[in-house]
Amino acid sequence: MKVSYAFFDVDGTLLRGKSMFEFHDFWYQRWIGVSDLHRREEYEDASAVLRMQCESTNSRSVINLRYYELFAGRQVDEVQRCAQAWASGKIADPKSLITHVVAEVQSLRDRGSEPVFVSGSFVEALQPIAQHLGVCHILATRLLHDGIRYSGRIKHPQTIGPGKANAIRKFATEQAIDLKNSWAYGDDISDLEMLEAVGNPVAVVGDPLLERAANERAWRHISANHS
Numbered sequence: 001m002k003v004s005y006a007f008f009d010v011d012g013t014l015l016r017g018k019s020m021f022e023f024h025d026f027w028y029q030r031w032i033g034v035s036d037l038h039r040r041e042e043y044e045d046a047s048a049v050l051r052m053q054c055e056s057t058n059s060r061s062v063i064n065l066r067y068y069e070l071f072a073g074r075q076v077d078e079v080q081r082c083a084q085a086w087a088s089g090k091i092a093d094p095k096s097l098i099t100h101v102v103a104e105v106q107s108l109r110d111r112g113s114e115p116v117f118v119s120g121s122f123v124e125a126l127q128p129i130a131q132h133l134g135v136c137h138i139l140a141t142r143l144l145h146d147g148i149r150y151s152g153r154i155k156h157p158q159t160i161g162p163g164k165a166n167a168i169r170k171f172a173t174e175q176a177i178d179l180k181n182s183w184a185y186g187d188d189i190s191d192l193e194m195l196e197a198v199g200n201p202v203a204v205v206g207d208p209l210l211e212r213a214a215n216e217r218a219w220r221h222i223s224a225n226h227s
Contacts, residue, residue, distance in 0.1 A: 004112065004113045004114075004177065004178075004181040004182045004183070005113060005114050005115070005116050005137075005171075005172075005175070005177055005182045005183075006104075006105070006108040006109075006113040006114070006115045006116065006182065006183040006184070006185070007115075007116045007118045007139075007168055007182065007183065007184040007185070007194065007198065008101075008105065008115060008116065008117055008118065008135075008184075008185045009118055009119060009164070009185060009186040009187060009188070009191050009194070009204075010117055010118075010119040010121060010126060010129070010140075011119065011121060011187075012187035012188060012204070012206065012224060013098065013101060013185050013186055013187040013191075013204045013224075014097065014098055014101050014102060014105070014129075014133075014185075015090065015096060015097060015098065015129065016095065016096055016097070016098060017090075017096070019090075019119075019121040019125050019126070020064075020067055020120075020121050020122070020125070021050070022086065022090075023082075023083065023086050023125050024046070024047070024050065024067070024070070025047075026082065026085075026086045026089075027079075027082055028042075028043040028046075029043075030085075030086075031082045031085070046070050049066065050063070050066070050067060059161070060120065060160050060161055060190060061158050061160050061161060061163070064120050064141070064154075064158060064160055065154070065158075068122070068141065068143060068152060068153070068154050069152040069153075070152070071143055071150040071152055072149075072150060072151060072152025073149055073150070073152070074149065074150050075148065075149055076145050076147065076148060076149065076150060079124055079150065080124050083122075083124040083125045083127070083128070084128050086125065087125060087126075087127075087128035087129050087132075088128065090129065091128070091129065091132050098204070098224060100222065101185065101204055101222070101224075102133065104185065104202075104222075105133055105134075105135070108183060109134070113182070113183060114136070114137065115133070115134075115135045115137075116135065116137040116138070116139060116168075116171070117130055117135055117137070117138045117139065117140060118139045118140070118159060118164045118167060118168060118184075118194060119138075119139075119140045119141075119159060120140070120141060120158065120159055120160035120163075120164075121140055121141060122140060122141040122142070122143055123138055123140050123141065123142055123143075124143070126138055126140050137171070139159050139164070139167040139168065139171060140159055141154050141155075141158065141159060142154060142155040143155075160190070161190045161193070162193045164186075164191065164193065164194040165193035165194045165196070165197040168184070168194060168197050168198070169197060178199075179197055179198045179199060180198070180199035181199055181200075182198045182199060182200065183198060183200040183201070183202060184197065184198040184200070184201050184202070185201075185202045185203075185204055186201075186203065186204065186210070187203070187204040187205070187206055187207060187210065187224055188207050188210055189207055189209035189210045189213065191210065192210065192213055195214075195219070200220075201214075201217075201219050201220075202219065202220050202221065202222065203219055203220070203221035203222075204221070204222055204223075204224045205221045205222070205223055205224060206223070206224035206225065
């Protein structure tokens with residue numbers, strides 16, 4: 001029986017790049033195509049909206065909500081197939097996974113800790129990567145749909161920023177585990193509350209703000225760029 005859990009942020013912690021925005025490009029450029037004028041304009045308009053959101057002072061939670069609004073009307077099975085194709089490409093690319101952090105997933109599992117993904121990205125994109133790494137639990141964005149098409153809305157709460165810590169606490173209550181005996185790995189200052197929620201936080205540093213916070217708290221940290 002597992003006695004603890006290890007919570008891993010995904011983008012920038014286990015996986016290089018930003019899965020949401022990579023999927024956005026993959027969906028248009030590789031999956032549905034942008035050869036006709038309508039599709040090309042749709043892609044350009046959607047990309048422009050996302051860029052403006054990212055360049056503004058909007059919080060990550062607002063950007064995420066705007067991103068998932070773009071899924072409205074998309075067929076569930078098609079998005080799932082596209083997500084599988086995108087994830088398969090990431091898995092096949094030896095540079096995509098941050099291998100020394102992936103090694104920590106296996107090391108902690110061998111020591112009796114069950115790994116868990118915690119991400120603002122969406123389950124459909126993360127599921128194939130979780131399966132590849134032997135991760136059974138995913139605390140991530142769940143897109144609402146009617147069984148055929150997505151609505152453009154998500155199931156709350158959001159698993160981003162403080163929402164990650166809330167998701168972990170809820171999971172811990174459901175699983176009857178003591179977070180003081182669990183681990184968490186994150187790469188961005190937005191992961192701070194998630195890291196503070198457990199007894200064994202590990203900062204995957206690349207973000208100077210998170211590195212400073214980790215040093216102030218005497219946390220263990222590892223480099224995101226370690227080969």
